[in-house]
Structure formats: C-alpha cells, structure tokens
Amino acid sequence: MDDAKAVLLRYLSTAREALLWKLEGLSEYDVRRPLTATGTNLLGLVKHLACVEAGYLGNVVGRPFPEPMVWDDPDAGDDDLWVRADESREDVLALYARATAHADASVAALPLDATGEVPWWPEERRHPTLHTLLVHVLAEVSRHAGHADVLREGLDGAAGLRRDDDNLTRDGDADRAAYVAVVEEAAAMFR
Structure with missing residues (x-):
C-alpha cells in the first residue's frame, strides 16, 4: 500500500507541473493579461497558488513562510x-518554487494527523489535520491548473496534462475537429 503522504504529494506535484507548463513559450503579455470577464490570468494563478501553499501548508500548521506575502498587506485585496508591472515572471515563478519547497518541507516535518488552525474557516472546521489541508491544497492547485489548461488552449491550442504526454484522447487537428463537430451536432439538437 502506498504511503498516504507520498500519494498526496505525487498528485500535488503533477498538478503543480501541469500549471507551470501552461506558461511556457508564452509572451509576457499573454501570461499576464486577463483572459476571462473576471480577470483570470495565467501568471496570477501561479502567484495566487504560491500564497495558498505558503498559507495552508506553512502558516496554518505553525511553520510560517519566512517572507512577506500579499496577505500581510490589509489593503492588498485581490493582489494575489x-x-x-514591477513584478517579473521570474519573481513570481521563484516565489512559487520557494512556497512549494516550504510546503513540502512542512509536509515532511509533520505527521498527517497534526492539526493546524485556519482562522477564516467556520469554527467546526477551523482545526483541520495536515491530511485535510493537503487534500484542500491539492484540490485548489488542481482546480487552478484546470483553469490554466482552458486559458492556454484558448490562446494557442496547447492542452493537456503534461508537456510530453497531453493525456488527450484525440490525436491531431483532424481527429480533434471531427470530435468537436460530433459534440456540436449533439448540442445543436437543443437550440
């Protein structure tokens, strides 16, 4: 049987990698610009997840992240x-690398039944275990990696889980176009 911690970290690592490769090869403008009506942008997702990982797998479990973060500024709002413009892509990627390394070190140092405190969660859930926090962070990273996948596909057609194996069931533009046509035909029945 796989060690629960190792399994969770393996899935978390895969989601992190999927997120990061969505930025590869894109211009500074494309990684920063709002791609949805709510302003979602690729590099902003990475910055946000640096905060999520440093927070939930650092501060919350009594292992504070050792540098100031956006949440330390009460006037920051949604700045994560x-x-x-004064933050470079390299700065954000380096922050994410430090945050994930800190998160991984916290996971290595603590048992899965260690408890933390999440002051902004409802009282009945305010003291989750590291196991619960790992699942929460895995869900959050996976959710945003999915957002990044859709955003990147909209920019240049790149899609899938991995750079070396997209994990998609359709190969080539013709096969994908045929599939999209079938899906559209079925949807059109409900216009």
Whole structure:
C-alpha cells in the first residue's frame, strides 16, 4: 500500500507541473493579461497558488513562510490574483518554487494527523489535520491548473496534462475537429 503522504504529494506535484507548463513559450503579455470577464490570468494563478501553499501548508500548521506575502498587506485585496508591472515572471515563478519547497518541507516535518488552525474557516472546521489541508491544497492547485489548461488552449491550442504526454484522447487537428463537430451536432439538437 502506498504511503498516504507520498500519494498526496505525487498528485500535488503533477498538478503543480501541469500549471507551470501552461506558461511556457508564452509572451509576457499573454501570461499576464486577463483572459476571462473576471480577470483570470495565467501568471496570477501561479502567484495566487504560491500564497495558498505558503498559507495552508506553512502558516496554518505553525511553520510560517519566512517572507512577506500579499496577505500581510490589509489593503492588498485581490493582489494575489494578478501580477503588477514591477513584478517579473521570474519573481513570481521563484516565489512559487520557494512556497512549494516550504510546503513540502512542512509536509515532511509533520505527521498527517497534526492539526493546524485556519482562522477564516467556520469554527467546526477551523482545526483541520495536515491530511485535510493537503487534500484542500491539492484540490485548489488542481482546480487552478484546470483553469490554466482552458486559458492556454484558448490562446494557442496547447492542452493537456503534461508537456510530453497531453493525456488527450484525440490525436491531431483532424481527429480533434471531427470530435468537436460530433459534440456540436449533439448540442445543436437543443437550440
């Protein structure tokens, strides 16, 4: 049987990698610009997840992240969801690398039944175990990696889980176009 911690970290690592490769090869403008009506942008997702990982798998479990973060500024608002012009892509990616390394070190140092405190969660859930926090972070990273996948596909057609194996069932433009046509035909029945 696989060690529960190792399994969770393996899935978390896969989701992190999927997120990061969505930025590869894109211009500074494309990684920063709002791609939805709510302003979602690729590099902002990475910055946000640096905060999520440093927070839930650091501060919450009594292992504070050792540098100031957006949430330390009460006037910051949603500043973790976008990247200011004075922040470089390299800065944000390096922050994410430090945050994930810190999160991984916390997971390595603590048992899965260690408890933390999440002051902004309802009282009945305010003291989750590291196991629960790992599942929460895995869900959050996977959710945003999915957002990044859709955003990147909209930019240039790149899609899938991995750079070396997209994990998609359709190969080539013709096969994908045929599939999209079948899906559209079925949907059109309900216009």
